[in-house]
Amino acid sequence: MRPGRRPNAVNKVTTTAPSARAPMPARATSHQGAPIMREGEGSMSRRGRCTIEATPLPTGAPCVTLSAMATQRAGVPALDATPWAPPAAVGVVMKPFRSLAATDALARALECELRRWGVVYELVRTRGPGDATDLARRFLTDGADALVAVGGDGTVAEVLSALVGTGVPLGIVPRGTGNQLAMNLGIPKALPAAVAVALAAQPRPLDVGNLDDGRVCALNVGVGWAADLMLACPPEFKRRWGFAGYVAMTARLALRPRRRRFRVVADELEWVGDAATVLATNCPVLYVPGSPLRLRLAPDAAVDDGRFDLLVAAPRHGADAVNLLLRLARDGAEGDRRLWRARARTLTIEADPPAPVQRDGDPAGTTPLRLVVEPGAAHVRVPPAPPPPPA
Template identity: 35%
Template sequence: MPRLRICFILNPNSGTNRRQDVPALITQHLDHDKVASTIYRTQYAGHAEELARQAAAEGYRVVVAVGGDGTVNEVGRGLLGTAAALGIVPRGSGNGLARHLRVPLALPAAIRRFNAPDFQRIDVGDINGHPFFCTAGLGFDAHVSKCFAAAGTRGLATYVQVALREYRTFRPTPIQVTFGEKELDTNCYILAFANAAQYGNNAYIAPLADIRDGLLDLVLIDALPLWRAVRVGLGLALGDLPKSGAADFHTARQVHVQTATPLGFHVDGDYVGEASAFKVDLTPLALEVAT
């Protein structure tokens, strides 16, 4: 039986455990009688997408993102429309998609899974031409993503510090949201589009989201006074935000959003930029994953 061909795309700057020697772990924990592996290293932003597309063209069956949610997003984008499956060795500060797919967070265990991986397909979201696999969003979470990227340090503690600091001054924006037969004129403090259940770090923004059901879970928070902020925080941590009454939930295949003023948006936790009009849609089962 021919060996399974796997390409690992390593982001050397990802996450909080950079001291771990990933190539040595791959050598140690892969069964090289079953797997033929190669490692590519990223050199700049966007490079992982290019390398993933190249690896798929070279015939690798699995292309593994070794990094955080941003690296996973880049590799996933590069594999759309190819015959290669996305794998993940989580090495980030949030690891949202890895957690949703129950990929082990310990690197040796995550690597050993590729000796006999399971294959399945997942839905893929898109916001204004930017694919996402876990979550995308407008408003406060995007603003925090932008500030977090500039913070200089990573990890949950830094994210919480940034969120608490920015909470004092962030204000909601009037928006119009259209999906199916519904049209909502409301305010946006947070409008999240969830393909998977969580942002990362087990913060469950949409605990009922199913990554294979052909629908996005929309989570709308129109304002966030202190009492509601506490309920949202507890809901994220406990995974019961829909029961809290602090957010409105909907499902849709396609969504259009018009904003009164430009709003920042993120894909899979990485800030993208601002826009006043958004088209968000979902393509069912558009990406194969290996876990």
């Protein structure tokens, strides 16, 4: 903020697309010490220009404030009195959201929240599959010390592919169809609360599964029924129908479960037989957004226990499949003979005939599949655990 200007004055800042990308600075501040903003191509409109309503911070104001009152208003529990140090330079990878107008509106709201935190940032939108990984690597090269993924489970997995082994934490702003990883981690969907967690919450180790093709998964990898569902719900379908489309397609496939011959090797254990689906998950619950329904796929699973939990489901017909889903929702179907469960660090799945594979909600080829778990290979910022109930 320049001397003589009122602290609460609103300035219009017009930016144009840079001809060449300069490396992201480790820290950028004004001459009075208040952080200044760096605009990226993610904030540009079709014409390559944008007008940003920027409200400068008052002189002498702290760069980051995370009071209990602010976080409670945002809809999440208050963070610790001494929160984790927010990053100095943040790279934001955002997947376009439905229409261009909705994407622009989300980008403006997101930039407003980032400016409130006083961090140096660059926001870039993805253009296609795999683009999020390339953008994340570019941010790391430019010197970003934290990344934020704005999208669903597939976008998060692509960004994590670049972060594995770097120690750079990832913040998640859930804006996808399912947002299963974010929901299992307790990350709120409300934008102010999600940004607060993404920037200032303490990172938690996250196990990732490495696939043969070099990609990683953080949520789950599935073969058979689980992958058939993803193939039946392409991006256009998800944009139009949202998670309700998933539910309808799940019911349709459940009434006609297709059984295949599988050979599954989980560490030293082996299972061979006919089944409808094989799922290796890093999270305990599959949520149905907008409803209290949740499938307890692996009640004992944890994202940082060094293993993926394996679930082989073998319903005999449609009514049997529906009954199994209801049992998973009610009590996790513990002891059910239609299920085979295991926990493993190395997993191999073969199918006859070859079956489609899905990784974190996106198609990932066909079997055979080999997955190796890398414990704690990534770090994700998550809300603090709620305090224990009083004795």
